Amino acid sequence: MISRIAQWFDQRLQLAAPIREASEHRVPRNTASWWYVFGSAALIVFCLQLVTGILLALTYVPSAGEAWNSLQALNHDITLGWFIRALHGWGSNFMVAIVLIHMMQVFLFGAYKFPRELTWIIGVFLLLMTLGMAFSGQVLRFDQDAYWGLGIGASIASRVPVAGPAVVKLMLGGPIIAGATLSRFFALHVFVIPGLLIALVCLHLLMVFKLGINEWPMPGRTVRRATYLHEYHELTTKDGAPFVPYAIWKDMFFAAFILLAVAACAVWFGPFGPSGKPDPTIIQTVPKPDYFFLWLYALLSLLPPALETPALLIGPVLVILGLLLLPFLSGEGEKSWKRRPIAVLTVMLIAVTLGTFTHLAEYAPWSPRMNAWSGAPVPAQFLHATTALQRQGALVFQVKQCRNCHALGDSGGQRGPALDSVAVRLTQDQLIRQVIQGGGNMPAYGKNLSPPETTALVAFLETLHPAGQAPARNFAVGQ
């Protein structure tokens, strides 16, 4: 009975034969490896994003006035709304990570070389779209971080020469971040980018089937345009196996594991935000980007001001061009990472750089701690055995917000140096000069400190030295 129904459909659809052909196509035996599971894992997480995205759209309202409330309703009022939001949010984190790992693996295995150049190029666009989805998704979580994140995006876009202001208006849909902004990011996140993603993912997969999966690279087995296709054909016939079931079980195991991991994170950590309401009159906020853009946040804080605009505008163009041109610059030759030290070093350098920037951005030492002056008092050990003047200085130190940038006893901002032992580094004269005139990255406080305040402050700062270590003295005076 079932087979008769199946026959009825297949007579009309005629899909059974091509599906069988695709699933039984022969792949090189050694590609049935745990290294080859990241592409299919990215696909499965993408499917999860599609499903959970549609589920969220059942409730989400893409209106600047209502979006935040609809997210609250999902989190608190609708059965398991929080779980679907958490799945979608963690799914996006996993997707960015898996796409990056997939790309790294493909790069190290030389899979971008002839004849798979176009597969790589489409993959580069898939990466860009994944990042586009990540950013636009953060905007749809229309909270304070989304609002100010859009402001940062607009400020970056405004630096485009000549077209800057027009680009900003096109991005925001008007002169300010408002309803039109959210609507257009909704259209991008829900229609435009997913549509392109689905189309390009299909092409990407089609090419993997048509051209065959990249064989396991062997040191010394180089790619040459004239002979590669023949060699690959030989490999799949002599040492090949049908993709189903020989290789696919690893993909399936890993896909299930990844979905389980996403679900576990969703249950354990819950959904992301939304943080405070997107109300621009609430300025007591410390906006921070989502995880995958933290490295950019760090970069924007650490670049010298003069380099920032060129780096922001030229950097991405160079990186994307480099990725797109890669298969044309080294379309032949050695595939194995064992014979490509520069490729390995490049991957390691990029990974360490991104990792370091992300790590730094997690505690953002460059940002003043906006409430340290009122929330982190001078630790008591710095006030033992002090004179009245020095204690007054400690008060000045606190009231004038010095703590927002300077740590004492591990509390306070890290924008400036910690001052636990500043008296060892600077003499009284140098302290006065630094406070009054500023310098380095420190503002000048001359106009905001009366002479008695300065005297008291410097008297306190002079007490900040380890017990057994004498404070710095002017050499001439010391004589």
Next chain:
Amino acid sequence: MPNDTTLSRRGLFMKLGVLLNGVVAAALAVPIGRFLLSSITRGRANGYLDWVSLGSVTHFPEGETRLVTFRNPLVMPTDGKTVDTACWVRHVEGDQFQVFAVNCAHLGCPVRWFPQSGLFMCPCHGGAYYRDGSRASGPPERGLFEYPYKVDNGLITIQAGEMPTPGPGASLLPESTRPRCGGCA
């Protein structure tokens, strides 16, 4: 039997069909393009650079800097709270004011005023500004953005319908041409 150089009746119709669709597509592209670019091309019409009142000058004691909120002159029905914006008003003396956008001149995060130390500080990338808006430290390449202002009949009004951004051609006044008095705005 037509050879390669002659055009068959059906071939001609197909080419005409392609041409026809091309013409229709081009005709439709004009309104679609205009719609897509309308946020740029409508320019400063629709009143978004209208003057907005911040209230009586008596709300701003001389020598102090205060946070004020105002509603954007251009409001769409779905904007919610996003059309309410804040700005810092510094009453220098007499009719002389400075109205700063809250947006940091680096990347637009909201700066906060600390009267005790006389500094504006940005929570994002660590920009700091002095009380007159000039750059004190950190990554900003310029001082805070200032909205043009007027003082009329004891009311202070500003022109603030556009979010300031640090790029070229920012609509706000460049630092060198700031109005220093009420009459010159």
